[in-house]
Amino acid sequence: MSLMENDVIIIGAGYAGSVAARQFAQANKKVLLIEKRNHIGGNAYDYLDENGVMRHQYGPHIFHTNHSEVYEYLSRFTDWHPYRHSVLGLVQDKFVPIPFNLRSIEMCFDNDEARHIIDVLTNKYAIGCKVTILELQEDEDPTIKKLAEFIFENVFKYYTMKQWNLNVEQLDPKVISRVPVSITYDNYYFTNTYQAIPLNGYTKMFEKILDHKNIKVLLNTDCKEHLKIKDKKIYFDNEEYKGIVVYTGILDELFDYSLGALSYRSLDFEYKTVEGDYQDSATVNYPTPKQRHPFTRISEYKKFMANPPIDKSTIAIEYPYDYDPKAIKGNIPYYPVFTDESKNKYNEYLKLLNEIDNLYALGRLAEYKYYDMDAITLRAMEFVKEIING
Numbered sequence: 056m057s058l059m060e061n062d063v064i065i066i067g068a069g070y071a072g073s074v075a076a077r078q079f080a081q082a083n084k085k086v087l088l089i090e091k092r093n094h095i096g097g098n099a100y101d102y103l104d105e106n107g108v109m110r111h112q113y114g115p116h117i118f119h120t121n122h123s124e125v126y127e128y129l130s131r132f133t134d135w136h137p138y139r140h141s142v143l144g145l146v147q148d149k150f151v152p153i154p155f156n157l158r159s160i161e162m163c164f165d166n167d168e169a170r171h172i173i174d175v176l177t178n179k180y181a182i183g184c185k186v187t188i189l190e191l192q193e194d195e196d197p198t199i200k201k202l203a204e205f206i207f208e209n210v211f212k213y214y215t216m217k218q219w220n221l222n223v224e225q226l227d228p229k230v231i232s233r234v235p236v237s238i239t240y241d242n243y244y245f246t247n248t249y250q251a252i253p254l255n256g257y258t259k260m261f262e263k264i265l266d267h268k269n270i271k272v273l274l275n276t277d278c279k280e281h282l283k284i285k286d287k288k289i290y291f292d293n294e295e296y297k298g299i300v301v302y303t304g305i306l307d308e309l310f311d312y313s314l315g316a317l318s319y320r321s322l323d324f325e326y327k328t329v330e331g332d333y334q335d336s337a338t339v340n341y342p343t344p345k346q347r348h349p350f351t352r353i354s355e356y357k358k359f360m361a362n363p364p365i366d367k368s369t370i371a372i373e374y375p376y377d378y379d380p381k382a383i384k385g386n387i388p389y390y391p392v393f394t395d396e397s398k399n400k401y402n403e404y405l406k407l408l409n410e411i412d413n414l415y416a417l418g419r420l421a422e423y424k425y426y427d428m429d430a431i432t433l434r435a436m437e438f439v440k441e442i443i444n445g
């Protein structure tokens with residue numbers, strides 16, 4: 056089949072590419088989805104490993120949303136295992152709830168001091184609300200200020216340095232605001248209306264999303280082997296392609312790094328098999344200095360499952376790296392690094408992309424933006440609607 060027979064060519068079979076493919080297909084467009092990996096699902100890809108554990112190959116993924124339309128849309132392709140995520144963090148040699156909450160305060164301070172801190176906090180902030188560490192740091196009250204210093208030092212500082220290889224001051228404040236302090240005794244990590252994991256895994260859900268007569272999937276194919284951009288036109292295998300091209304990979308690579316490389320942070324997962332159970336929650340964070348623990352967190356995947364195996368467990372120890380496409384570890388671009396310089400460079404690449412009438416950037420890599428799974432599903436649905444409706 057010639058590539059030219061397709062109305063739409065989509066690059067990347069993660070959420071962005073797969074949801075867009077489905078939506079175009081339902082609108083009667085013939086879609087070719089090109090993926091360089093040997094599997095669909097992007098970074099949400101999972102599979103049953105040798106221990107009978109559903110392994111999230113690229114890091115633990117928990118679906119959570121307040122968007123009923125997204126939940127209902129994905130529910131057409133999967134049943135769900137209702138799952139509420141909780142995280143512990145090693146703080147002063149104790150495993151305490153993360154986000155840091157009133158119970159964490161009780162575990163980290165002696166009785167009288169904890170009582171006093173909780174009284175001051177709950178006089179100021181309503182029970183159940185979330186406050187960012189930046190807000191607590193700016194508070195005039197000496198008790199709250201002191202608490203903010205403690206949380207910053209023991210929960211945020213080293214975790215951020217390990218995760219981003221930057222000091223907190225160098226980062227976009229949005230990044231550390233993502234995990235606020237919770238004025239509650241509730242240990243759950245998310246408060247969204249819908250929280251769940253696909254019952255048979257994310258990959259099976261993607262198989263159903265892509266199961267449509269108008270969609271063809273080409274795995275193990277890097278689009279760079281076929282796609283060329285010349286004089287603001289797109290060529291596949293040297294033939295001009297006038298259909299719609301949706302690109303969900305990294306823009307610097309697409310444009311042959313002509314404006315220099317964009318910054319990304321990468322991860323590497325060390326997998327281990329253990330007997331029985333390993334830890335008390337699915338994820339345990341290590342917000343400790345790098346010299347003590349060079350990793351950021353350990354996830355025990357069977358704790359995400361509806362029917363986990365009993366005898367064995369698989370753990371993933373997560374090490375952050377600078378992204379380097381040629382390195383043995385750290386060669387996958389996971390997170391854009393949001394500095395002013397990198398955001399400016401991205402905008403320059405976006406200008407190049409926008410000069411090409413039939414080329415669109417979609418997804419967390421191509422848009423250089425952090426999207427949760429629900430947000431990128433919604434974005435892909437709306438994106439296709441906009442294109443179809445002109």
Ligand SMILES: Cc1cc2nc3c(=O)[nH]c(=O)nc-3n(C[C@H](O)[C@H](O)[C@H](O)COP(=O)(O)OP(=O)(O)OC[C@H]3O[C@@H](n4cnc5c(N)ncnc54)[C@H](O)[C@@H]3O)c2cc1C
Pocket residue numbers: 066067068069070071072089090091092096097098099113114115116117118119276277278279303304305322389390417418419420426427428429431
């Ligand atoms: C460690 C980690 C944990 C996360 N946990 C959660 C969570 O708990 N809950 C949540 O809601 N979200 C989570 N996310 C976010 C979630 O992974 C993203 O929302 C989602 O992956 C975005 O989908 P995407 O399609 O934009 O990108 P991706 O999933 O990265 O898909 C892009 C695809 O494009 C392919 N591609 C790139 N370049 C080319 C090329 N040249 N040719 C062909 N194919 C190409 C890639 O191989 C990839 O398959 C997490 C992210 C990470 C990194």
